[in-house]
Amino acid sequence: MGHFNEKGAPRVLDAWKPGEIWKPGESVLVLSSKDVRESISMREAIDAAAAAYASVSDGRAQVPLRTPVQVPARDGVSLFMPGFVPDSHMTGMRALGMKTVSVFPHNPSNGLPVILASILMLDPETGAPACLMEGTYLTALRTGAAAAVAADHMARKDAAVVALFGAGVQARMQVMGLLEVRNLQEIRIVDIITDRARAMADELADIKHGLRVVAAGNARDAVLGADIVVTATTSKTPVFEAAHLRPGAHINGIGSFKPDMQEIGEDTVVRADRIVVDSREAALHEAGDMIIPLNKGLIGKLSIAGEIGDLVLGRVPGRTSDDEITLCKMVGISALDVAVGAVAFLRALAEGRGTLVGL
Numbered sequence: 001m002g003h004f005n006e007k008g009a010p011r012v013l014d015a016w017k018p019g020e021i022w023k024p025g026e027s028v029l030v031l032s033s034k035d036v037r038e039s040i041s042m043r044e045a046i047d048a049a050a051a052a053y054a055s056v057s058d059g060r061a062q063v064p065l066r067t068p069v070q071v072p073a074r075d076g077v078s079l080f081m082p083g084f085v086p087d088s089h090m091t092g093m094r095a096l097g098m099k100t101v102s103v104f105p106h107n108p109s110n111g112l113p114v115i116l117a118s119i120l121m122l123d124p125e126t127g128a129p130a131c132l133m134e135g136t137y138l139t140a141l142r143t144g145a146a147a148a149v150a151a152d153h154m155a156r157k158d159a160a161v162v163a164l165f166g167a168g169v170q171a172r173m174q175v176m177g178l179l180e181v182r183n184l185q186e187i188r189i190v191d192i193i194t195d196r197a198r199a200m201a202d203e204l205a206d207i208k209h210g211l212r213v214v215a216a217g218n219a220r221d222a223v224l225g226a227d228i229v230v231t232a233t234t235s236k237t238p239v240f241e242a243a244h245l246r247p248g249a250h251i252n253g254i255g256s257f258k259p260d261m262q263e264i265g266e267d268t269v270v271r272a273d274r275i276v277v278d279s280r281e282a283a284l285h286e287a288g289d290m291i292i293p294l295n296k297g298l299i300g301k302l303s304i305a306g307e308i309g310d311l312v313l314g315r316v317p318g319r320t321s322d323d324e325i326t327l328c329k330m331v332g333i334s335a336l337d338v339a340v341g342a343v344a345f346l347r348a349l350a351e352g353r354g355t356l357v358g359l
């Protein structure tokens with residue numbers, strides 16, 4: 001059974017009887033990380049992400065740039081990311097809400113992670129607060145799903161070997177996403193903290209029968225012969241060299257999100273036959289990987305073939321030959337959070353997960 005009903009709406013909506021469990025304006029459903037985890041699969045997240053991207057690229061979604069608010073006393077910054085996906089024509093789903101991501105570097109001394117995220121979903125009929133969910137898991141899930149949508153359109157159909165840079169929170173979900181769209185045989189993990197790469201390789205050892213997961217000795221060994229290269233690090237400088245890429249390789253750039261961060265080198269950006277971004281506006285505002293080579297005149301704005309949504313809508317091909325080197329740079333947009341969040345919210349409602357709190 002597919003995830004969408006004959007009307008094109010997510011099946012999860014079939015089970016939802018508005019007003020029986022949750023009434024707009026009367027209560028908010030609070031979902032823990034575990035609740036979210038149990039309420040949406042990677043496959044469903046990929047479908048919701050594809051629909052969200054399509055509505056961004058056809059101009060129907062509203063995705064304002066994220067707004068940072070500095071908290072100097074704690075060296076912290078909170079980012080506010082609102083979004084609205086109206087009646088996505090692929091799913092019939094509407095989603096309205098906002099993600100907050102706080103980066104507070106002193107948190108570990110209080111036993112808290114540096115990055116904390118939450119998502120507030122609103123009822124798109126009334127604007128009433130509907131659901132507050134823990135956002136760290138959903139962020140990693142939707143980022144893995146987003147990268148899977150890009151890889152599905154841009155990587156060669158027979159792509160089997162992945163070089164994965166970074167063995168952190170995003171990296172795990174990058175693997176889960178790619179496993180949904182390609183028949184992977186080998187994953188080579190590189191992290192500047194080599195123990196992390198080894199630990200992740202051990203953790204994923206039995207994830208799929210026949211899949212080899214190893215910690216690579218260095219970037220060159222990881223990239224040589226790899227069909228898909230994923231960068232999901234906190235590095236400000238390039239993590240691999242274009243010279244080591246095989247013809248036909250696809251690169252998913254996940255990590256860098258500031259104009260001075262360049263996780264993917266200029267050599268790779270110049271070598272790529274096809275460049276796609278998640279959002280032109282966001283990528284040209286936030287991604288140093290794109291901004292720096294553009295400012296140096298190494299590439300032009302026309303070098304960016306389109307957005308992921310253009311691929312989903314069939315307006316732009318992801319690749320036109322098995323030899324092309326393709327690159328997708330994603331900075332993450334709120335349309336993903338609200339679209340994936342809406343599925344998790346509605347499923348949790350339908351299955352009785354979470355805690356309803358009166359307003």
Ligand SMILES: NC(=O)c1ccc[n+]([C@@H]2O[C@H](COP(=O)([O-])OP(=O)(O)OC[C@H]3O[C@@H](n4cnc5c(N)ncnc54)[C@H](O)[C@@H]3O)[C@@H](O)[C@H]2O)c1
Nearest residue numbers: 166167168169170191192232233234235254255330331332
């Ligand atoms: N594109 C998106 O939508 C999106 C979403 C979430 C996070 N991010 C970004 O992705 C990046 C990774 O996030 P995370 O939550 O996994 O962080 P994390 O801290 O959990 O993991 C990052 C890992 O990268 C490793 N690393 C740093 N420099 C490296 C290098 N040069 N080579 C190899 N490994 C290196 C670190 O040791 C660490 O293990 C961050 O920059 C984050 O802001 C992007």
